Amino acid sequence: xxxxxxxxxxxxxxxxxxxxxxxxxxxxxxxxxxxxxxxxxxxxxxxxxxxxxxxxxxxxxxxxxxxxxxxxxxxxxxxxxxxxxxxxxxxxxxxxxxxxxxxxxxxxxxxxxxxxxxxxxxxxxxxxxxxxxxxxxxxxxxxxxxxxxxxxxxxxxxxxxxxxxxxxxxxxxxxxxxxxxxxxxxxxxxxxxxxxxxxxxxxxxxxxxxxxxxxxxxxxxxxxxxxxxxxxxxxxxxxxxxxxxxxxxxxxxxxxxxxxxxxxxxxxxxxxxxxxxxxxxxxxxxxxxxxxxxxxxxxxxxxxxxxxxxxxxxxxxxxxxxxxxxxxxxxxxxxxxxxxxxxxxxxxxxxxxxxxxxxxxxxxxxxxxxxxxxxxxxxxxxxxxxxxxxxxxxxxxxxx
Amino acid sequence: xxxxxxxxxxxxxxxxxxxxxxxxxxxxxxxxxxxxxxxxxxxxxxxxxxxxxxxxxxxxxxxxxxxxxxxxxxxxxxxxxxxxxxxxxxxxxxxxxxxxxxxxxxxxxxxxxxxxxxxxxxxxxxxxxxxxxxxxxxxxxxxxxxxxxxxxxxxxxxxxxx
Numbered sequence: 001x002x003x004x005x006x007x008x009x010x011x012x013x014x015x016x017x018x019x020x021x022x023x024x025x026x027x028x029x030x031x032x033x034x035x036x037x038x039x040x041x042x043x044x045x046x047x048x049x050x051x052x053x054x055x056x057x058x059x060x061x062x063x064x065x066x067x068x069x070x071x072x073x074x075x076x077x078x079x080x081x082x083x084x085x086x087x088x089x090x091x092x093x094x095x096x097x098x099x100x101x102x103x104x105x106x107x108x109x110x111x112x113x114x115x116x117x118x119x120x121x122x123x124x125x126x127x128x129x130x131x132x133x134x135x136x137x138x139x140x141x142x143x144x145x146x147x148x149x150x151x152x153x154x155x156x157x158x159x160x161x162x163x164x165x166x167x168x169x170x171x172x173x174x175x176x177x178x179x180x181x182x183x184x185x186x187x188x189x190x191x192x193x194x195x196x197x198x199x200x201x202x203x204x205x206x207x208x209x210x211x212x213x214x215x216x217x218x219x220x221x222x223x224x225x226x227x228x229x230x231x232x233x234x235x236x237x238x239x240x241x242x243x244x245x246x247x248x249x250x251x252x253x254x255x256x257x258x259x260x261x262x263x264x265x266x267x268x269x270x271x272x273x274x275x276x277x278x279x280x281x282x283x284x285x286x287x288x289x290x291x292x293x294x295x296x297x298x299x300x301x302x303x304x305x306x307x308x309x310x311x312x313x314x315x316x317x318x319x320x321x322x323x324x325x326x327x328x329x330x331x332x333x334x335x336x337x338x339x340x341x342x343x344x345x346x347x348x349x350x351x352x353x354x355x356x357x358x359x360x361x362x363x364x365x366x367x368x369x370x371x372x373x374x375x376x377x378x379x380x381x382x383x384x385x386x387x388x389x390x391x392x393x394x395x396x397x398x399x400x
Numbered sequence: 401x402x403x404x405x406x407x408x409x410x411x412x413x414x415x416x417x418x419x420x421x422x423x424x425x426x427x428x429x430x431x432x433x434x435x436x437x438x439x440x441x442x443x444x445x446x447x448x449x450x451x452x453x454x455x456x457x458x459x460x461x462x463x464x465x466x467x468x469x470x471x472x473x474x475x476x477x478x479x480x481x482x483x484x485x486x487x488x489x490x491x492x493x494x495x496x497x498x499x500x501x502x503x504x505x506x507x508x509x510x511x512x513x514x515x516x517x518x519x520x521x522x523x524x525x526x527x528x529x530x531x532x533x534x535x536x537x538x539x540x541x542x543x544x545x546x547x548x549x550x551x552x553x554x555x556x557x558x559x560x561x562x
Contacts, residue, residue: 056540058516094426219504221451224454242477332429334484347457347471366508367505367509369508
């Protein structure tokens with residue numbers, strides 16, 4: 001028996017510490033708890049507790065007419081509400097069999113890609129903050145502010161946008177909105193370059209993120225990962241390419257993929273996606289077709305307010321729509337869009353009534369956050385913080 | 401991949417377990433016997449590359465004999481083909497086999513379905529509520545629990561089609 005074996009045999013069994021990370025911890029960026037079992041500074045296991053802001057959206061949706069459900073979708077991934085809104089509208093349009101024209105499609109692409117940029121800006125700058133670099137966060141937030149101003153111009157709201165309506169938009173894109181978008185598109189590349197210069201080849205940032213919180217492509221697929229987290233692991237799956245909606249097929253864009261599925265790759269995938277979104281927005285703006293901005297979906301198109309206030313027919317029509325005396329086909333559909341976090345799915349079962357019989361939201365981060373323990377086992381506590389922020393877990397979407 | 405290919409592949413082994421094939425919905429929908437749901441999904445995964453579990457959720461039809469349903473959405477990413485599987489169980493015996501040993505991602509989706517509808521997934525490693533509090537003694541998404549308090553008399557909207 002050598003000395004080492006002898007030493008092991010008389011050692012006390014290891015005792016682990018329990019560390020509560022959250023529910024309200026600055027580093028979790030949301031209200032959810034992680035109970036970490038720690039061996040010194042190393043994580044042995046993790047258990048998540050969620051549901052702190054569960055608002056029963058699926059139950060509420062069963063009592064609401066279809067157009068009234070849009071504000072619920074706003075409050076899921078509030079970093080990119082327009083994608084949620086438009087995704088819901090696309091789902092209802094699929095249910096109703098409504099096809100939108102190219103102008104609406106392109107306007108939607110502009111709104112959705114702006115939202116994607118805003119979402120990724122927040123996520124990536126927060127990865128910087130969690131590794132100790134606050135400068136980038138403050139710097140890129142100026143651009144996010146400009147994007148919020150574009151939303152404000154498009155629909156009057158900034159965060160919970162309620163952007164658009166079933167069948168298109170409530171109002172056309174204004175020259176002022178176009179000029180604001182062009183301003184963002186002009187200033188954003190410079191900011192992105194500087195942000196990348198600050199972090200991407202930064203020794204400290206690379207050491208803190210490379211090989212941290214990695215997951216293989218096989219495991220990611222088994223966990224039903226989608227979006228940047230799946231693409232970082234090397235799987236080329238993007239709903240915009242696989243099942244194009246809203247005329248994404250008209251545009252050329254690259255779907256970036258990573259190799260290791262670690263925090264650094266997730267950061268880089270999001271960064272590259274923002275460049276692609278800039279291309280998409282510029283293309284859509286340049287080629288914005290003429291046409292109507294709303295398809296006058298008979299069941300949902302609200303007559304203009306000035307007519308409602310002055311004429312009988314529009315008043316009756318408005319009343320009927322608000323009260324839901326409309327024909328909805330009894331069928332079920334599943335519509336997916338590429339959200340900021342991945343495949344955002346809307347499963348609607350309609351029984352023909354004014355409200356859906358059942359709605360299920362496939363919230364991407366609810367599905368992949370469960371892989372967190374596997375991704376941080378054996379890592380340091382500080383690595384877990386970075387892994388968490390690079391997964392972009394949004395509490396509103398997690399709990400719904 | 402055509403719908404017929406999938407159906408032809410499944411019919412020899414599961415002819416009695418597939419209760420309904422619906423091609424009129426947006427994607428191919430199969431209603432299957434709940435006892436065979438897991439085997440069918442495993443076959444779809446291993447033989448026909450439906451290796452991505454997109455979604456799993458529950459539904460409640462109080463007027464049906466088998467009231468509670470589980471709805472699975474699977475995706476074959478290689479051929480870009482989606483399929484929907486439905487399995488129904490009775491309220492008295494709401495048991496379906498868990499998919500957690502095939503798809504790790506099924507874990508929380510099944511917990512959510514259990515939390516909302518009380519469907520028990522046998523073989524699940526940690527079947528407890530996920531979004532609601534543990535001491536809740538009912539399953540809130542079932543249709544017998546209306547959203548608004550039925551005892552309220554100050555709100556009467558029966559004239560508005562509700």
